[in-house]
Amino acid sequence: MNDMSQGYTTADGRKIGGTLMEMKNITLRFGGVVAIKDISFDIREGEIRAIIGPNGAGKSSMLNVISGFYIPTEGEVWFRGERRPQMKPYQVAQQGIARTFQNIALFKGMSTLDNIMTGRMTMMKTGMAAQALWWGRAQREEDEHREKVEKIIDFLEIQHIRKTPVGRLPYGLQKRVELGRALAAEPKLLLLDEPMAGMNVEEKEDMSRFILDVNDEFGTTIALIEHDMGVVMDLSDRVVVMDYGKKIGDGTPDEVRNNQDVIDAYLGVSHD
Amino acid sequence: MFYREAGDFKTSYADDSQTFPIKFDRWRYYVVLAVAFGVIPLVVNDYWASSVLVPFLIYAIAAIGLNILTGYCGQVSLGTGGFMAVGAYACYKLMTAFPDINIVFHVLGAGLITAGVGVLFGLPSLRIKGFYLAVATLAAQFFLVWLFNKVPWFYNYSASGQINAAERTVLGVPVTGPNTEAWAQYMICLVFLFAVAWVARNLTRGTVGRSWMAIRDMDIAAEIIGVNPLKAKLTAFAVSSFFVGIAGALFFSVYLGAVEVGEAFGIQKSFLVLFMIIIGGLGSIFGSLAGAAFLVLLPVFLKNLLVGGLGWATDLAAHVELMIVGALIVVFLIVEPHGLAQLWRVGKEKLRLWPFPH
Numbered sequence: 001m002n003d004m005s006q007g008y009t010t011a012d013g014r015k016i017g018g019t020l021m022e023m024k025n026i027t028l029r030f031g032g033v034v035a036i037k038d039i040s041f042d043i044r045e046g047e048i049r050a051i052i053g054p055n056g057a058g059k060s061s062m063l064n065v066i067s068g069f070y071i072p073t074e075g076e077v078w079f080r081g082e083r084r085p086q087m088k089p090y091q092v093a094q095q096g097i098a099r100t101f102q103n104i105a106l107f108k109g110m111s112t113l114d115n116i117m118t119g120r121m122t123m124m125k126t127g128m129a130a131q132a133l134w135w136g137r138a139q140r141e142e143d144e145h146r147e148k149v150e151k152i153i154d155f156l157e158i159q160h161i162r163k164t165p166v167g168r169l170p171y172g173l174q175k176r177v178e179l180g181r182a183l184a185a186e187p188k189l190l191l192l193d194e195p196m197a198g199m200n201v202e203e204k205e206d207m208s209r210f211i212l213d214v215n216d217e218f219g220t221t222i223a224l225i226e227h228d229m230g231v232v233m234d235l236s237d238r239v240v241v242m243d244y245g246k247k248i249g250d251g252t253p254d255e256v257r258n259n260q261d262v263i264d265a266y267l268g269v270s271h272d
Numbered sequence: 273m274f275y276r277e278a279g280d281f282k283t284s285y286a287d288d289s290q291t292f293p294i295k296f297d298r299w300r301y302y303v304v305l306a307v308a309f310g311v312i313p314l315v316v317n318d319y320w321a322s323s324v325l326v327p328f329l330i331y332a333i334a335a336i337g338l339n340i341l342t343g344y345c346g347q348v349s350l351g352t353g354g355f356m357a358v359g360a361y362a363c364y365k366l367m368t369a370f371p372d373i374n375i376v377f378h379v380l381g382a383g384l385i386t387a388g389v390g391v392l393f394g395l396p397s398l399r400i401k402g403f404y405l406a407v408a409t410l411a412a413q414f415f416l417v418w419l420f421n422k423v424p425w426f427y428n429y430s431a432s433g434q435i436n437a438a439e440r441t442v443l444g445v446p447v448t449g450p451n452t453e454a455w456a457q458y459m460i461c462l463v464f465l466f467a468v469a470w471v472a473r474n475l476t477r478g479t480v481g482r483s484w485m486a487i488r489d490m491d492i493a494a495e496i497i498g499v500n501p502l503k504a505k506l507t508a509f510a511v512s513s514f515f516v517g518i519a520g521a522l523f524f525s526v527y528l529g530a531v532e533v534g535e536a537f538g539i540q541k542s543f544l545v546l547f548m549i550i551i552g553g554l555g556s557i558f559g560s561l562a563g564a565a566f567l568v569l570l571p572v573f574l575k576n577l578l579v580g581g582l583g584w585a586t587d588l589a590a591h592v593e594l595m596i597v598g599a600l601i602v603v604f605l606i607v608e609p610h611g612l613a614q615l616w617r618v619g620k621e622k623l624r625l626w627p628f629p630h
């Protein structure tokens with residue numbers, strides 16, 4: 001493997017930059033359960049980084065550590081060249097990290113539009129008094145953000161459900177709205193926890209296209225968890241493989257595919 | 273056929289997000305305002321003001337307040353009566369301490385003080401949720417009533433233990449005290465309701481409102497996407513209590529004139545306002561008004577029908593009222609948690625498509 005610390009160019013010619021996020025020796029315990037065991041890896045600017053592994057491997061836990069929802073028992077999180085102090089999840093969001101959830105976590109009582117608008121929460125500046133009177137700034141800010149949100153709605157092709165309460169939408173569309181809500185934050189780093197789980201082939205193709213477009217058009221760095229190997233191989237630049245909380249592989253899709261530990265983990269070779 | 277979106281094109285996002293996007297709704301709204309401000313004050317009499325209109329206006333303010341907290345932000349409160357009492361006593365203390373200042377400022381000041389108290393009692397919501405929070409607010413209810421009973425400073429050491437509202441005027445017209453005319457009572461409450469509803473509408477359609485609803489619908493996800501839960505919950509408590517405090521202040525000063533805390537602001541008041549928002553519609557300003565109107569009108573209607581019309585005993589009619597309210601609560605909770613407001617919306621939806629339902 002060549003030295004990639006200064007960035008690299010992918011097979012399809014996209015330029016990948018320096019390190020955006022670095023996880024250093026992360027360990028996460030829940031009582032006796034060790035969900036993550038001493039894992040280190042990095043995510044580079046502009047890349048699509050996949051995290052794969054069998055059920056219960058600790059993938060979602062890793063995203064939860066990145067988004068500040070779980071505090072690692074040991075280890076350091078570095079973001080944009082600085083060690084991140086312990087923060088609340090909403091502060092992590094303010095730093096430019098947005099995500100979707102394995103089990104859709106939309107605001108069910110709110111419309112598609114409001115859900116996506118809520119994604120821009122960290123950028124809203126007007127105070128309560130101005131909002132209460134709906135004068136000048138408040139109205140202007142709302143319109144400006146609405147314009148950005150409409151672009152996302154167009155991009156995701158969900159104009160027709162703009163005003164629909166999301167609780168009434170079918171699963172596939174909910175997943176799409178959730179992506180929209182994350183995109184609305186204009187994140188530096190976008191975390192996607194199984195964005196295609198439970199989708200049919202067509203929906204998966206749409207979602208893959210959206211993910212590639214986001215990465216391509218907005219230059220958003222993406223870390224995603226996915227079980228569908230075909231999708232992972234197609235989408236990602238580099239892959240981290242986890243099994244029982246440990247990292248058992250890290251590299252390009254081709255590299256991990258030929259890694260013996262990875263093959264064993266997926267074929268269910270016993271651990272002893 | 274006239275109730276249509278077609279031909280009513282929106283050319284800006286501001287147009288699209290206005291309160292009444294459909295022209296017909298907008299006109300109806302103006303008509304309602306014109307009648308409320310221009311016609312009713314001219315024709316209202318004492319009976320209508322004191323048994324229907326004034327209580328409706330005041331309860332509507334309280335219901336909007338509680339709806340912000342419970343309907344929009346998902347934090348159940350059983351302390352509404354106690355917070356109304358804070359508004360009433362704060363208003364009384366302000367009225368007696370600063371007799372030269374206009375009553376409007378006393379009422380607003382009472383709202384602010386209640387907001388502060390609300391935030392204080394809202395602090396536990398950062399740790400506890402649902403049932404446990406409800407119990408904590410119930411404790412607040414009993415504590416506040418006990419406090420206003422036990423500490424004579426709050427009622428200025430009056431022998432009766434009551435607080436009384438002396439005459440105060442707005443623009444030269446008495447709005448409190450025995451010389452107040454029905455229309456003046458009605459008018460001051462209407463102005464407050466209008467202002468409260470308008471502010472509530474503005475807050476709930478913008479950023480603050482979305483942060484409340486996000487916390488209500490899924491608090492963990494809300495925090496992860498950038499909602500500060502502390503800020504969202506405490507602003508909800510503050511705004512909600514501000515409105516409830518205003519309602520309490522008006523209830524005392526304009527409506528009752530004299531108040532004994534346990535009687536006027538007991539636990540049954542908390543439940544009454546809670547029932548209003550459940551029946552009217554959680555998370556809806558219009559629902560707050562509808563629920564308040566319904567529960568104010570129901571006993572009046574039943575009394576006229578059962579006692580006046582059928583000659584039943586008064587207490588029997590009161591029991592029937594309780595049973596009807598109880599049944600309605602159960603029905604609404606099970607069948608239509610969004611209350612009358614949702615029934616109204618569904619009705620309009622049908623009308624919009626009528627006569628071609630597909």
Ligand SMILES: Nc1ncnc2c1ncn2[C@@H]1O[C@H](COP(=O)(O)OP(=O)(O)OP(=O)(O)O)[C@@H](O)[C@H]1O
Binds near residue numbers: 035054
């Ligand atoms: N909050 C928690 N408390 C206790 N144990 C937890 C918690 N969250 C995760 N775990 C445990 O950590 C381990 C890893 O879980 P995690 O959800 O990260 O797996 P995953 O790789 O995302 O699996 P899947 O593919 O099924 O989503 C599991 O054993 C799980 O039971």
Ligand SMILES: [Mg+2]
Binds near residue numbers: 059
């Ligand atoms: Mg998972």
